[in-house]
Amino acid sequence: MRRMTGLLSLILLAPLAPATWLGCHAIAGIEDRTYVDPGEQPEPTEVSEQCAAYCATVMENCTAEHQVYSTVATCHGVCALLEPGDPLEPVDNTVACRAHQAELAGRTGEVAVHCPPAGPGGAGVCGSNCESYCALRASACMAELATHEQCVAMCAGLTDADMFDVIENHEGDTLQCRLVHVSSATVDPEEHCDHSSLMPVEPCVEPAGTAPDCEGFCQVVMTSCTGELAVYESEAQCLSVCGALPPGGAEDREENTVGCRKYHAYSAMLAPTAHCPHTGPGGDGHCGSADDPETGLTGNCESYCMLLTAACSEYLGESFPDPASCESECTLLPGAARDSGYSVASAEAEGDTLACRLLHVSRALELNDPEECLAAIGESPCQ
Structure with a gap:
């Protein structure tokens, strides 16, 4: 018609x-x-x-x-x-x-x-x-x-x-x-x-409610966030992390979803320093729950524990018997707060930081490697 x-x-x-x-x-x-x-x-x-x-x-x-x-x-x-x-x-x-x-x-x-x-x-x-x-x-x-x-x-x-x-x-x-x-x-x-515009603007957008596919998201983020601002080490790693996140919709702007991260990946085409961290595995407090000053819980920790459960559930054991305990301990880590500026480059430094754990849980999702899971829960080099 x-x-x-x-x-x-x-x-x-x-x-x-x-x-x-x-x-x-x-x-x-x-x-x-x-x-x-x-x-x-x-x-x-x-x-x-x-x-x-x-x-x-x-x-x-x-x-x-x-x-x-x-x-x-x-x-x-x-x-x-x-x-x-x-x-x-x-x-x-x-x-x-x-x-x-x-x-x-x-x-x-x-x-x-x-x-x-x-x-x-x-x-x-x-x-x-x-x-x-x-x-x-x-x-x-x-x-x-x-x-x-x-x-x-x-x-x-x-x-x-x-x-x-x-x-x-x-x-x-x-x-x-x-x-x-x-x-x-x-x-x-x-x-x-x-x-x-390079940014999706009506009518060059996906209809509201359309679930973004991981291939499309990773194509955008691997283009817009590179070098020192890269948040995934490879397209395969991006696809693995994406598959463990809720897809959400094309209209998402703040939710802990692929849709929100894709929005920020497009924004990173024009302002990479500001937006690349928001496209990463943690969401950097922009794609996820807002930081709660009373409980200390953060969007980055919400994402970390979600990904950790998807990649390494058999290794959690006594460390994190449930998501609540994972998020509670996570809030004590450096880099847990909003706007911590995650990148692969910053995460490669050794030490018990959330950035280090996010990098290794991303690797665990991609490689299905027990050693990466151990690092992701706080063992070497994230200790």
């Missing part, structure tokens, strides 16, 4: 001037359509001969589920920000490369192969999706990071849908959704720049 609604709107809009419908307003059933009185339209931007030809070809050859621009005006807007390239050597992140792919889509009929690289992202044929996204975002909106290279590096943490369809990708927490909206931002930046 959604596909038919989108296609019907495009048919209905065909007789209208491209500037009449802006960005995603061209797709009925996705957002309310807004009519712009011809007398209020801005002065049209001159379209180059190359862009006019490219957009005519891609709009004709890439249609239905292979459509890559909502309107020809959006195509013109994207094209104006791309390098022209050489039609005799149509490669790289250029208009020439995309035009060649659009021509091939019509000539060969292999639209599933040639339409994605003919679109705004380039799909790894005409530049990478991340390179294109970051360049378009910086030109049409405002760069969120200091350099193009930093943006491309963080973009690698976004989910790639491995397809491109301007209607299906209009929403959802994917790189392709951001490409749809940064393309529309070339025509209507006020409406669409926010939607194209």
Whole structure:
């Protein structure tokens, strides 16, 4: 139904001037359509001969589920920000490369192969999706990071849908959704720049209540928290810890869940020092129960005891006969309080700290190693 609604709107809009419908307003059933009185339209931007030809070809050859621009005006807007390239050597992140792919889509009929690289992202044929996204975002909106290279590096943490369809990708927490909206931002930046942020912003989000998967969480956190700020030693360790935590939902911001940690992992793309500790095994008091000044119980201890029970229940014995005793003893450890700043680097120092125990319980979950469990309950090197 959604596909038919989108296609019907495009048919209905065909007789209208491209500037009449802006960005995603061209797709009925996705957002309310807004009519712009011809007398209020801005002065049209001159379209180059190359862009006019490219957009005519891609709009004709890439249609239905292979459509890559909502309107020809959006195509013109994207094209104006791309390098022209050489039609005799149509490669790289250029208009020439995309035009060649659009021509091939019509000539060969292999639209599933040639339409994605003919679109705004380039799909790894005409530049990478991340390179294109970051360049378009910086030109049409405002760069969120200091350099193009930093943006491309963080973009690698976004989910790639491995397809491109301007209607299906209009929403959802994917790189392709951001490409749809940064393309529309070339025509209507006020409406669409926010939607194209690295951070998930409506409509480029998962629906409330959607349980985040561990692969998606670890892709984000292993991208955004690296070096001295890394909170997991490997993707395998991240996946193991994630599997022992409640998944929660995409809307979580403070709960002791994967959803909360994923939110902070996205935030770490733009502010890693502040947010990386919140994505780690303990949650650093931001993903978990608030510290209780009366009992001394903390969110970090709540997480530690949950993970310890999952990884090392057979080794707890007399040390922690129940979760309450575990949390009570944990509160006495250095690093138990909120904002202790957990990282792998800080946890590798020997001593009876919560950071040391969190590191070793993470290793125990990954490796199923009794020695790691002993360290996690306070034996060497966490003593």
